[in-house]
Amino acid sequence: MNRRSLLRATAVATAVMLSLSACITSSDSGDEPETESTNGGGASGDAAAEITGDLEVVSFYPEGSPDYERLTGLAEEFESRNPGVDVTLTFGGGQDVPQIEARWRAGDPPDVNYGFLDASAPDGGPWVTAGQVLPLSDAMQEPLEGYDGTWEDAILPGVRPLLSVGDTIYSAPESVTTLQFFYNAALFAEHGIEPPQTFEDLVAAADTLKAAGVAPFTVTGTFLPYLQMYWDYLALRHIGLDGLQQAIAGEVELASLPGAAEAAADLERLVSGGYFLDGFRGVDFTSAQMSFFQGDAAMILMGSWLIGEMAAAIPEGFEVGTFAFPTVDGGSGDQDGLFGGTNGQIVAQDGQNPDAAVAWLRFVAEPENQTAYVENTGGISAYTGIAAPEGFEDVTAMLEQGAAFAPSYMGILAQSQEVQNAYQQPVAQLFFGEIDGATMLAQMSDGLQSAAG
Amino acid sequence: MPRSRPNLLERQRRRLVVPFLLPALVLYALFMLYPAFTTFYVALTKWDGVNAPEWAGAANFTRLTEDSLFASTITNTIVFTVLGALVLFPGAMFFGYVTQRMRLGRVYRFLILAPVALSVTTAALLWKFLVDPNFGAVQSVLRAIGLDSLASVELLGRPSTAMLMVVLATVWHGIGLWMMFFAAAAERVPAELKEAATLDGATSFQVFRHVVWPLMWEVTRTLLILWMIQGLQTFAFIIAMTNGGPLRATEVIGTYLYKVAFASSEFGYAAAIAVVLFAAILVLTLISQRLTRRESEQY
Structure with missing residues (x-):
């Protein structure tokens, strides 16, 4: 082998390394977390009138989407109130999340961001422990325009635990998201079906619809978290949240938990009943959601963002209803x-304009902006006194009373690939007809134990 | 024999080269060598991408040997690369040679080359929606011509067909470029050689097989190595079309690395995967060069 060949091969192979190197920056200096900060108090109250400079706000949805348009309107209003501020919206959802994270690592974060606080982690996750997320505790004790009391008081009690680590508040909620069934009200009425209260009601409704030639459910087979939701809910009802969380952490054996076998059997019953729209294994979530609004399937288990996300594709006059995932008889969960969960927004400690960022969060929380959000997107506000969209009144009432959510997708998406694989793949295999419920449970149980080491 | 010292003119010439090379060397060091060596370092640490890395020695590499998920991605990556080569090379060679002999060859070449202008994401989404079981054009056409049983196949939802679809999309997107390489190589073959073979009674296929093909070997060999590298690094089409599914049937090293790094925030482990991928490409490239080496034909 000559030297030229070796050099050529080395040069080519070196290029591969670039695939990962973009994420390696100077942020790993090992410095102590910067705990000294403005603590989010600088832009509160009267100080809001003094803010100036550029403000970069991350949008979860891309340019052209209804939510981006909403944010654009808010930005214009914010700029008119604060003539010295220039707001820039940056798309940072979906596949662009790593780009935003790379900017954080490079010390150039946008001012207002989604994510970066893992409320399910005891320490709030790596960004909080690294001192890169601005605490909002002080700002939260200031009065908030349009509400009685402080900013913290204005937030629905059930949402507050999702914003804090210990006693420190790091995040301000933009909205609340929940997972429940949406149903085609016209199809239900046509076939004399009432929104199911129990799992047996759900199966009976599915049988009625199937007999009438309507697919009861649509789901995507290409996005595992949405398949996983069925298992999550059945496990929540049969096993309970604590047991399931312990099983995911590898602290207990899932298969040995009371109700686990029943949850697996119920999921198998749904899948083997042939209730899902033909072809679901090969469709992505947009297609699955579209098939619901086209009337090809009567129900979809989906997040509360469904209406806002699909607004442009919903036929005029389409009547949609919602109901909570049904209860199960004899369930111990x-x-x-x-x-x-909540679409919590945080302020980057190293952002260019933290004062303006805090002022932005306060502005977004104002009653008229929250009301407009609900009316325009069908989403759920995280603030007190804001009317819930139709079908979500119970959710708001629950959060008003301080009841907390179970974390969406069981918080599995931030776990290691081993844990994700152990939890999600058996569910997918069951949906794909590769295994039965008992095997799914055994594989999941063994896999979680193995992933926990 | 002692080496003779370069004369003054030669020494000055060498000094003159340095400032011309320096910008390129600095850029190469900054954007190639530094990231590469940093990746090697990160592979030896446990790093969440935010807090300071902790030294982990060879732990990430040890973990790789026990990681069954990683093992399956190796198999899938090889399947993608081999399957892709089997579809791409005959196709590109065929179009490259045939369009050269057609009257409207350049027009056809342009049409075949056109998808290259699409971004990978656009091309991937196009294919994804073309084969969508609910709204896809492919399924609609199959139903329209009475092939309902075929139309009901979830092409991206079955482990047995998903990889093939990803390969077809990748090849469709890039085949124009490879066709141009082969066409250029075929054009370099002297016409008199082909004429001589034809006069001797060789068919078109025989002319290609015994005259044109051997003279294109050097190009084919280089393209094979390039495809192998591209195949081992494949990422974009898979992440956009299947995200590694169904049932991990299309999970390749690139997508697994991405998920380990950006979904699970295990950058040290992801860097170890990148290092192994680097080593694999290096070794396979060298082996391929040796195995495919032949006496080059002079013409």
Whole structure:
């Protein structure tokens, strides 16, 4: 082998390394977390009038989407109130999340961001422990325009635990998201079906619809978290949240938990009943959602963002209803539990304009902006006194009373690939007809134990 | 024999080269060598991408040997690369040679080359929606011509067909470029050689097989190595079309690395995967060069 060949091969192979190197920056200096900060108090109250400079706000949805348009309107209003501020919206959802994270690592974060606080982690996750997320505790004790009391008081009690680590508040909620069934009200009425209250009701409704030639459910087979939701809910009802969380952490054996076998059997019953729209294994979530609004399937288990996300594709006059995932007879878990979370926004400690960022969060929380959000997107506000969209009144009432969500997708998406694989793949295999419920449970149980080491 | 010292003119010429090379060397060091060596370092640490890395020695590499998920991605990556080569090379060679002999060859070449202008994401989404079981054009056409049983196949939802679809999409997107390489190589073959073979009674296929093909070997060999590298690094089409599914049937090293790094925030482990991929490409490239080496034909 000559030297030229070796050099050529080395040069080519070196290029591969670039695939990972973009994420390696100077942020790993090992410095102590910067705990000294403005603590989010600088832009509160009267100080809001003094803010100036550029403000970069991350949008979860891309340019052209209804939510981006909403944010654009808010940005214009914010700029008119604060003539010295220039707001820039940056798309940072979906596949662009790594780009935003890379900017954080490079010390150039946008001012207002989604994510970066893992409320399910005891320490809030790596960004909080690294001192890169601005605490909002002080700002939260200031009065908030349009509400009685402080900013913290204005937030629905059930949402507050999702914003804090210990006693420190790091995040301000933009909205609440929940996972529940949406149904085609016209199809239900046509076939004399009432929104199911129990799992047996759900199966009976599915049988009625199937007999009438309507697919009861649509789901995507290409996005595992949405398949996983069925298992999550059945496990929540049969096993309960604590047991399931312990099993995911590898602290207990899932298969040995009371109700686990029943949850697996119920999921098998749904899959083997042939209730899902033909071809679901090969469709992505947009297609699955579209098939619901086209009337090809009567129900879809989906997040509360469904209406806002698909607004442009919903036929005029389409009547949609919602109902919570049904209860199960004899279940030893949580019959009222609801999976959900909050679209929490945080301020980057190293952002260019933290004062303006805090002022932005306060502005977004104002009653008229929250009301407009609900009316325009069908989403759920995280603030007190804001009317819930139709079909979500119970959710708001639950959060008003301080009841908390079960974390969406069981918080599995931030776990290691081993844990994700152990939890999600058996569910997918069951949906794909590769295994039965008992095997799914055994594989999941063994896999979680193995992943926990 | 002692080496003779370069004369003054030669020494000055060498000094003159340095400032011309320096910008390129600095850029190469900054954007190639530094990231590469940093990746090697990160592979030896446990790093969440935010807090300071902790030294882990060879732990990430040891973990790789026990990682069954990683093992399956190796198999899938090889399947993608081999399957892709089997579809791409005959196709590109065929179009490259045939369009050269057609009257409207350049027009056809342009049409075949056109998808290259699409971004990978656009091309991947196009294919994804073309084969969508609910709304896809492919399924609609199959149903329209009475092939309902074929139309009901979830092409991206079955482990047995998903990889083939990803390969077809990748090849469709890039085949124009490879066709141009082969066409250029075929054009370099002297016409008199082909004429001589034809006069001797060789068919078109025989002319290609015994005259044109051997003279294109050097190009084919280089393209094979390039495809192998591209195949081992494949990422974009898979992440956009299947995200590694169904049932991990299309999970390749690139997508697994991405998920380990950006979904699970295990950058040290992801860097170890990148290092192994680097080593694999290096070794396979060298082996391929040796195995495919032949006496080059002079013409």
